[in-house]
């Protein structure tokens with residue numbers, strides 16, 4: 001990402017929080033990253049409609065993946081697309097555990113490893129402080 005204005009736009013649009021696991025920048029030890037929703041490897045462009053804000057953990061686990069396996073059905077499902085889909089349709093919080101409401105949600109949680117124990121523990125600590133999950 002060399003276009004700082006575009007990166008700033010993506011950060012503001014996302015309200016400075018990860019668009020997958022909702023972790024706010026303010027509580028994240030690393031700077032949130034600009035994610036190509038469709039990876040450049042697959043022809044995804046560096047333009048607002050293909051960019052999302054993602055924490056380092058989510059971005060690293062996502063890599064160039066476009067799809068995953070829904071653990072409930074064992075079938076292939078696309079990953080969540082923050083620009084085309086609504087977060088609340090695909091995910092919900094059960095305490096610090098992120099639950100997938102749809103095949104897309106469940107596949108995304110699996111590929112991005114959103115419920116790894118140390119990540120759940122981190123969110124539990126934020127919840128105990130009353131600063132997570134964010135409103136709406």
Ligand SMILES: [Zn+2]
Nearest residue numbers: 018021055058
């Ligand atoms: Zn995240």
